[in-house]
Amino acid sequence: MTQDVRTLAVTVEGGKLSVRTYGDPSKPTVLLVHGYPDTQAVWDGVVSELVDDFHVVTYDTRGIGASKGPLFKHGYTLQLLADDLYAVADIVAPDQPVHLVGHDWGSIQAWEAVTRADSAQRFLSYTSISGPCLDHAAMWTRSGIRKPTPKAAVRSLKQALASWYIVVFHLPVGPRVAWRLGLAKQWPRIIRAMEGTRLDPSPTLHRDGSRGVLYYRANMLPKMRHPEERPTTVPVQVLTPTGDRFVTPALAAQAPAPWTERLYVRKVHGGHWIVVKKPALIAERIREFVQSSIATPGGPEPVRSLLRAEAKQGTKDRPEFEDKLVVITGAGSGIGRATALAFAEKGADIVVADIDSVAAARTVELVELLGARGYPYTVDVSSGEAMEAFANDVKATAGVPDVVVNNAGIGMSGPFLATEVKDWEKILGVNVWGVIHGARCFGEMMRERGEGGHIVNLASAAAYTPSRTLSAYSTSKAAVLMLSECLRAEFARYGIGVSAICPGFIATNITRTTKFVGQSAEQQERTRQRITGLYRRRNFGPDKVAERIVDAVRRDKPVVPVALEAKAGKAISRLSPALARRMAKIDPTG
């Protein structure tokens, strides 16, 4: 950390705080409060991400790192810790309110500060990471006990299990001695094993670990026994890291709801020490919140994922996908269009991509009829460059999508030996490369954003049902199915779900455009008409597939066969491959 850092000492009741400030003091101030058993150094990564745009301030909390504090637990009440926080803010930004960010115990202290009367004059916004207001948490736990619905009981139990360490910290001697005797040395290793995060241990860790135990002892029991009502008018953003072993998302998201006026709860992917693991991501979340009109009067509209994150009071019937962005390829017709309408009806904004621009524009009209926003795009999914440009365009105009449906696909039928190389190139281009490009471009964006997402790929029952008339089509769809399964395994760590949809015979336009290789134009026209009639009489509409796609996203389903024949095909392929092979010899088109 080099960017013109200045250090100063702030004297407070019972101690002296070591404070660092970075960047231009005339810019808006962001004050970062560290947790346990860290020091302000835990923010180094985040600071360097923010310093160009903000006046950034960190400090060691009392008794920790380079700050001095009393030796007894009564010197560490939240009352005093919050006083410290105000004292630092008053010194580094005497004339203007600041944006506050807290992690772990720093977050607990910051909650105490923003829930004081008149806190809005000191703080413009508050971003809380992995540390609840203890009063809110106590009230939330009680409500779970008072109304012991199974759901409430489970979430309380989960949180209780996650809080094991609090109990340990109340044991009279053990924990403090443990820190002194070598826990400090082992700490980075433990964290790496638990979280996969590399921590640089501070030279004072053995002392801080043991001193910090006083933070727990001074506050936990009193707050749990006698919680107070602590409301705030400061807008609050709660970041809930997935895989946090200490604070469950249910507690983080629900406990503050009754006590805040404007609350935004956002999932971030990473463990408890996400501030070290993904500093750029955390800095971005802070920046988005702090610069938006929520925290800065006259600032720009909040980004989509922030809008989505707003926890509105008493709006249970809020549309399920409100403020979500769904990208669908091949959305000008059939299953793609029906999926666009299904998501639009549930509140999402839709990027409608198709090679046929008239069809895409029409879908947008319909999406808008349902009261949603639609963005038409003309793109050929088989072109890598076109898809890249398309994805970047989407990001620039509408943001990073939450759901991507790789749906564009074409049909092809006929003997293998009549299928020419250019036929193969065509179908693999659209059906396989289209999915690869879509998953690559948008998957990268989703991973970067760190809020997870979902990718849906349209495979087909043909992916696992061999047929002598569908060698090219089935091959392309088998590739999509396998790609989806592999991606699912790989992307799980980013919180990105991947689903493969395997429909049977769905009445769409595909039967009117399918190429029947080895047939004259006239024969092909007749075959198309006959197959279209068959599919129409099968009478399974694309809207039903769309509902299953929405459900696959909602419940993160791996593989979804749709329609009876697709389910039967799957069962046969598993139970009796020999039967499947015999059936493969039938020619339904002849």
Add this chain to the structure above:
Amino acid sequence: MSAGAPALTLDAVSNKTGPTSEALQRHRDAQALAYRCAETVGAGLEAGVTEREVARRMRAFLRENGVADFFHIPFAWFGERTAFRSLKGPWTPLHFFPTNKRLKEGMSYVLDCSPVVDGYVSDIGYAGVLGKPGDNRIFDALMRDLAQYRTLILDRIKAGDTLSEVYAAVDVLIAQQGYESRHKVYPGSVIGHQVGRMTQRRNMGRYAFGFGLRTLETLGREIVTEGIKGRSPLWAGGRASRHAPTPGLWAVEPHIGFRNVGVKFEELLVVTEDDAFWLDDDLPHVRRWQEQGLAAVPVLEGARS
């Protein structure tokens, strides 16, 4: 009076191949009366009225205007029922009958009546909304796009297509527009049926399943006699409709839907040996499309081919 029907064809329609010009005029009068009924009743609708009450008003209007018999009893559908959707479970033929569903502000409705005047049959469909344009955007869009079907169907019949080909073209247009076919819900999935003069007086004013007994008798007879010639008096998408329309009068009723709104028109189409035309252009929905400049809208690319 018909504004657009070519005068020459009235005389070209001979007794053998279809109704005479005199007969056409009588059908046209019956159709005009039916539309007047729908328009009048529609204009008088108020929030809270039930489908049953509206069907009763249509019947009363027609009786007051001298109608003694119906091809089928008057139907009225509100809200999601205009798209033939039931909020509880699947749609069955029984659901066609008027219910106690109440009309609300901004809700779509469809009125369908078929007075028989001196044996001259008419059969019309009329879609509307309680409120003003803009109150129900889905209805406005559907109604605007419905105009294309009037053009498409006539064009294709004039071009000599078979009924099943026209039916398929209508399906393609519906798919392109992104709507759903709702006429496919009608018994037999028909988009139309032949009508003529009902001469005998037996069973007048008696009904079964909502259709006049005379209607069923006539239809039954037609199905048999036309069936012998390999034709059907019903117009659907299957094998039985793989023929050019039999000269005469056809009631054509494309019914399209989007989500919980459905719209339709139903009019008589005159088919002669070598031509076809809509019996009357002076109808409420056609006038509305003319005002909007939609009367002769080009059909979406592809639906014609």
